[in-house]
Amino acid sequence: MHRFRSNPWPLSLFGVATMLLVAGAIAGFSIPRGEFTATAAPPTTRPVDGLRQHDPDVFALTGARIVVAPGRVIEQGTVVLRGDMIEAVGADIAIPPDARVIDLSGKTIYPGLIDAFSEVSIGDDDANRGAPHWNPHIVPQRRVAGRYQADKSLNEKLRSQGITLRLAVPSGGILKGTSAIVATGGDANDQAIVKSDVAQHIRLTVSRGSREQYPNSPMGAVALARQTMYDADWFGDAWQAWKASSSASRPENNDALAALSQWRDGDGLVVIDAINELYALRADDFAREFKLNAVLRGSGNEYRRLDAIRETGRPVLVPVAFPKAPNVATPEAARQATLESLMHWELAPENPARLQAAGIRIAICTHGLADVGSFLKSVRQAVERGLSADDALRALTQTPAELYGIADRTGTVEAGKLANLLVTDSDLFGEKSKVLETWVLGQRHEHTRDPLFDVRGQWNLKLAPKPSQGGDIELKIAGELSKLEGTSRPLAAKSNGKSKKPADDEAGDKLKQVGLRDARFSALVEAKPWGHTGIAQLSLVLLDDENSDLQGLGVITWPDGSQSRIEATRQSNTDEKSEAATSDDKDSADKQ
Known part of the structure; x- marks a missing residue:
């Protein structure tokens, strides 16, 4: 210590120079430009204060029962996660030396669930910016990917239900805009968007609160939507003609019509809201008229026109917002309960099973639930009323992944897919089963932690x-x-x-x-x-x-x-x- 103090100045210069060289080497050369180590955090565009830190994020989940996919089960195996990806899955695999081991003996691992349809509010600014459509209900240029704001509280509830991804859909409008697949990991936006512009969304009616201007009826909404689709065809042809001939008049700009061009003739996925079973048939007619690759967002009433809906050949996004029992506590209240409401209360939980039995491809969604925290309870009710556990799991994982073009990245517990998992204490669809933890993009979120002691x-x-x-x-x-x-x-x-x-x-x-x-x-x-x-x-x-x-x-x-x-x-x-x-x-x- 005294030797350092006797001649501090030259040593300080040497020390500072050495530190700068070391820091520069670490910051500039620890990761070659354009390359990323397997254990590094996801690449970021943000500047780093100080030395860049690379904490290992490798986990080995051992001893668990693994439901790889519906009908495929490893009774006791290991899942290795590296970063936000699954590295290995199997009954007898080597655990990497840098992995943190988490013993999940007695637990069951499932693929993370996908909410096939949930609306988000992203504002109406697009109806007034740029070159919009003349009618404010026509906003196909709206993009959830450009406006999405993660909701921490909602994501916590979704994770508690095992949901790791959801289709975030713009609310409001007739031609509503494009959706995005978003992760439920937290309140950060920079890692939330998994896939942009998944589908264009259409609603062939208007909400009650927006009927003060045209259109103010379902008939008017359909007419406006049809006219807009024909206008989009003309708009695309007009621009092609202008580009091909300098003598042609240059068409006007229109952001709404330009946005629709990529969804013409089945080139992209379109989801059409069917607010009841008759709207499902109307939506099919609309899709056939314009050759759209359409999926129906159901209402829960599809069992009423099951044969007709099967003939459409369209997949259906099925809500599980089942009705409460009608109030018959008093003679007066009982007289207000209609036979239709009583029958719907009785039959609605069978809707997913009836659609599946009819050969209709289904994906389950949270749409319509007053509290998404009751999602699994409703799904279990559907299983109790005839939907098989394998079909329920498929409707929550593989089917939405296939519909939305992300089956190569999620939907099963396999190597090379996103580290989206849920861990339960028993069969997911059992009445008393609990979701213990959810993994979203490799991040662990515990919901029920085992106490250290049994105090009983x-x-x-x-x-x-x-x-x-x-x-x-x-x-x-x-x-x-x-x-x-x-x-x-x-x-x-x-x-x-x-x-x-x-x-x-x-x-x-x-x-x-x-x-x-x-x-x-x-x-x-x-x-x-x-x-x-x-x-x-x-x-x-x-x-x-x-x-x-x-x-x-x-x-x-x-x-x-x-x-x-x-x-x-x-x-x-x-x-x-x-x-x-x-x-x-x-x-x-x-x-x-």
């Missing part, structure tokens, strides 16, 4: 100082680990200072807001048995000792603000613990 059973809590009455506390904790419940009651003090067990017929008070996160247990306890008025707050940090019962240390805060320290011990061989284990064994047997 009977606990004795020793208090210091003890309250004025009631003595120590006995807790009984039961229920599922994700939804614990329990009771509390006082342990009366003996004359020698030790606590005695209360009589079995003494009813305990129900615990409130029981929580378990990692090693911390908390609950609200009724404080009246201990001489207080109100609710006490209990907090324990759990300690695992292999040589003794599960223990914990913490505090209880009484309603007056005073506290008592706690030493907690779970009692071994309790009836409650045995019942919990028996219940778990029964649940496990039911799942198998």
